[in-house]
Amino acid sequence: xxxxxxxxxxxxxxxxxxxxxxxxxxxxxxxxxxxxxxxxxxxxxxxxxxxxxxxxxxxxxxxxxxxxxxxxxxxxxxxxxxxxxxxxxxxxxxxxxxxxxxxxxxxxxxxxxxxxxxxxxxxxxxxxxxxxxxxxxxxxxxxxxxxxxxxxxxxxxxxxxxxxxxxxxxxxxxxxxxxxxxxxxxxxxxxxxxxxxxxxxxxxxxxxxxxxxxxxxxxxxxxxxxxxxxxxxxxxxxxx
Amino acid sequence: xxxxxxxxxxxxxxxxxxxxxxxxxxxxxxxxxxxxxxxxxxxxxxxxxxxxxxxxxxxxxxxxxxxxxxxxxxxxxxxxxxxxxxxxxxxxxxxxxxxxxxxxxxxxxxxxxxxxxxxxxxxxxxxxxxxxxxxxxxxxxxxxxxxxxxxxxxxxxxxxxxxxxxxxxxxxxxxxxxxxxxxxxxxxxxxxxxxxxxxxxxxxxxxxxxxxxxxxxxxxxxxxxxxxxxxxxxxxxxxxxxxxxxxxxxxxxxxxxxx
Numbered sequence: 344x345x346x347x348x349x350x351x352x353x354x355x356x357x358x359x360x361x362x363x364x365x366x367x368x369x370x371x372x373x374x375x376x377x378x379x380x381x382x383x384x385x386x387x388x389x390x391x392x393x394x395x396x397x398x399x400x401x402x403x404x405x406x407x408x409x410x411x412x413x414x415x416x417x418x419x420x421x422x423x424x425x426x427x428x429x430x431x432x433x434x435x436x437x438x439x440x441x442x443x444x445x446x447x448x449x450x451x452x453x454x455x456x457x458x459x460x461x462x463x464x465x466x467x468x469x470x471x472x473x474x475x476x477x478x479x480x481x482x483x484x485x486x487x488x489x490x491x492x493x494x495x496x497x498x499x500x501x502x503x504x505x506x507x508x509x510x511x512x513x514x515x516x517x518x519x520x521x522x523x524x525x526x527x528x529x530x531x532x533x534x535x536x537x538x539x540x541x542x543x544x545x546x547x548x549x550x551x552x553x554x555x556x557x558x559x560x561x562x563x564x565x566x567x568x569x570x571x572x573x574x575x576x577x578x579x580x581x582x583x
Numbered sequence: 584x585x586x587x588x589x590x591x592x593x594x595x596x597x598x599x600x601x602x603x604x605x606x607x608x609x610x611x612x613x614x615x616x617x618x619x620x621x622x623x624x625x626x627x628x629x630x631x632x633x634x635x636x637x638x639x640x641x642x643x644x645x646x647x648x649x650x651x652x653x654x655x656x657x658x659x660x661x662x663x664x665x666x667x668x669x670x671x672x673x674x675x676x677x678x679x680x681x682x683x684x685x686x687x688x689x690x691x692x693x694x695x696x697x698x699x700x701x702x703x704x705x706x707x708x709x710x711x712x713x714x715x716x717x718x719x720x721x722x723x724x725x726x727x728x729x730x731x732x733x734x735x736x737x738x739x740x741x742x743x744x745x746x747x748x749x750x751x752x753x754x755x756x757x758x759x760x761x762x763x764x765x766x767x768x769x770x771x772x773x774x775x776x777x778x779x780x781x782x783x784x785x786x787x788x789x790x791x792x793x794x795x796x797x798x799x800x801x802x803x804x805x806x807x808x809x810x811x812x813x814x815x816x817x818x819x820x821x822x823x824x825x826x827x828x829x830x831x832x833x834x835x836x837x838x839x840x841x842x
Contacts, residue, residue, distance in 0.1 A: 457670045470684065478669055485669070488714065531642070532665035535632075538641050539658045540668065540728060541684030549683045549692060551676065 351454055351462040353560045357384070358450035360567040365442035367574045369581075371431070374438030381445035385410040387453060409452045413445040420444070451483070458554060465553035471544050474537075486522070493521050584653060585610040586736045586767035587634050592648035594633055599644075603629040605792040607648075611736065611767040616758060618782035619771040620802075620812050626791035627771035631658055631738045634769060654735025657681070661741040663721040666728075667713050674716070674724050675700070675709040681732040692731075699731040702757050704750075718745040726754065730761070737761060739770040743777075755781050775802060776814050779831040787812065803829035 349357075361384075365377040386407070420440045424433040456476070463473035494514075502517055503510065587610065594604040604626050611617050619627035632638035635658040639646050660666055671677035678699055682692040700706045703723040708716065713724060722745040729737065739758070743751040755777050758768050762783075772778070778785060779799040787795040787807060795801060803817040813821070816836050817829040830836040 455672050457672050457676060460670050474670065485714070529665050532660060532662060533669070535637050535641060535658075536660060536666035537668065538637060539635055539656075539660075540681035541732065542668070542680075543684075546684050547686040549686055549689060551679055551683055551689065551692065 350554050350556045350560050351459040352466075352556070353564055354450050354454050355459075356564040356567050358446040360571055361446045362439070362443040363571045364574055365439040367571065367578050369578070370435030371438055374435060374442060377442040378438045378445065381442045381449065382410060382413065384449045385413050385445055385452070387449065409448060412452075413441075413448040416448060417441040417444045461550045461552060462554050462556070464548050465550040465556075469544065470542060470546050470548045474542070486526070489525065490518060490522055493518055493525075585612055585651075586653050587611040587656075587769065588649070588651040589630075589634065590649040590651075592633060592646065592650060594629060594638060594647075595645045596629075596638075597643040603644075603791050604633065605790070607791075607793050609786060609793065609796070611769055613735075613765045613767055614762050615784065616762045616768045616770065616782050617784050617786060618778045618799075619769065619786050619788055620773075620775065620778070620807075621788035621794075622810065622812075624790070625788040627788050628661070628740050629791070630788070631740050631769065631771055634658075634736070635738050652736060655685075655732060656736045656738065657729035657732050657734035658738040659726050659729050659740060659742050661744055663718065663725045663745060666725045667721075672712055673709065674705065674711050674713055677713045677724055678727045678731050681728050685732060695731045695733060696727075699727040702730060702760070703727045704753055719747060719750055722746055723750060723754075726757075730757070735766060737766055737768045739768065739772070741772055742770065743772065743774055751777070775812060776816070776832075778802060779814065779835075799831060800828075803827075803831055 361377045361381050365374050367373070368377070386409070417437075417440060421433065421437045424437050424440075428436065456478070459476055460470075460473040463476065464470060497514070497517055502514055505511075589607050589609045592604055592607045593602045595602050607626075607630060609617070609630075619625075619630060621627050629638065632642060633646065633650060634652070635656050636650070636652065637658065638644060668677060668680040671680055675696060679692050679696045682695050687695070697706075700709055703726060705720065705723050705727060708720060708724070713721065716724060722742070726739075726742055737758075743754055746754065751774065755774075758770065758781060762768055770782075779802065782799055785795075785797055785799055785801045786793055787801065787810075789810070795804075795806070801807060802812065802814050803820075804813075807813055808818065808821055813829075814831045816833055817831055820829045820836060820839075825839075830839050
């Protein structure tokens with residue numbers, strides 16, 4: 344079974360458990376193990392197909408790309424930690440942060456927001472609560488696409504995002520303002536569009552293709568929770 | 584009974600002293616297609632938001648007068664890229680988003696979505712990611728998403744702005760077909776040439792108020808021509824000083840010419 348076939352709640356449980364264990368278990372061994380597991384997870388092949396199971400996998404991303412994203416996102420944190428701390432502390436905190444980052448990148452790449460919403464709706468959550476999760480997960484690719492359009496438009500007007508640091512900073516400023524303003528403006532229109540499409544508080548949404556939540560997976564999630572609690576208890580007792 | 588009734592409606596956007604709508608009265612009967620025409624700032628988009636029960640309920644502001652609607656209402660806004668749900672990874676799921684929110688059974692949702700996709704001729708896009716569509720494709724997906732909800736009152740704000748001529752004709756044919764099934768349609772459009780064959784009534788709006796209401800023949804009258812709201816054929820006929828009554832379409836012009 345690939346990660347993409349797991350129930351969304353199971354994916355979230357795994358992505359939540361790893362960082363929790365990274366902080367609970369003693370450093371650096373605990374962080375090293377959770378980081379290794381999280382980085383291996385980023386190599387999980389593919390994300391799940393669309394809700395209809397139509398065969399296309401729009402969210403599919405090759406595992407190495409996800410791994411690279413996780414590593415590149417974590418790298419600056421290691422640099423800053425090294426500037427602020429000694430080497431043992433840097434390793435201890437860096438491994439924990441890397442676990443967090445890799446877990447979030449992994450679940451973000453693997454879990455289509457629509458599938459999460461389906462799972463939440465099927466589990467009896469309100470549609471608006473489900474949308475908060477989904478919107479947060481789907482925001483990054485949408486913002487990237489919008490930023491690219493703004494950069495393209497500014498290139499047409501002669502602004503180059505290439506060159507020295509000063510030039511890049513000027514280009515960044517010219518990108519940031521329209522990006523933020525356009526997102527704020529879009530919020531109003533999107534609210535109207537969602538409202539007219541029946542996405543209102545209290546709506547009884549029909550799950551189009553609720554993900555199968557096997558008993559084994561539900562038990563697995565409880566096991567992860569119990570594992571975290573046991574690790575915390577052990578750590579507290581061990582430190583004591 | 585009218586699907587939509589506006590009685591002496593005035594509307595102010597938040598923090599605006601000047602009303603965007605002034606004393607507007609209008610009724611849409613089942614199966615009727617009403618076209619709102621006017622220049623920028625005339626108030627057509629605001630009228631549609633009020634008719635959709637989005638203003639002032641969602642956008643804020645203040646409303647005076649009475650708005651009454653019967654049955655479900657759906658509105659297509661003029662910017663398709665802001666109307667995606669953000670929660671669907673295929674066009675099929677995007678179109679199903681509205682019906683699913685209505686709590687319909689899955690079989691009914693599937694039927695409505697498939698019919699909508701076919702009506703907009705976008706069945707081939709069903710498995711595509713909405714984020715990868717062109718503006719015209721996106722526009723049709725958004726319209727399909729609203730049509731799939733089977734509204735009794737369909738409100739369209741410049742629904743063909745992103746479409747090529749063939750897709751534009753397809754949408755107008757769909758509007759007539761929906762009206763034939765009893766759906767009331769109110770459409771704000773600058774595609775004046777389509778209106779003689781599309782609309783049952785024309786509402787000319789100016790500065791937030793209804794200036795005239797009448798049959799499509801209104802689009803050949805002197806006052807609308809002076810406001811730049813005549814059809815191309817009527818405009819050409821007038822410019823050529825060929826005399827009244829002015830034809831609205833090429834077919835009418837041909838008949839007049841042969842007489």
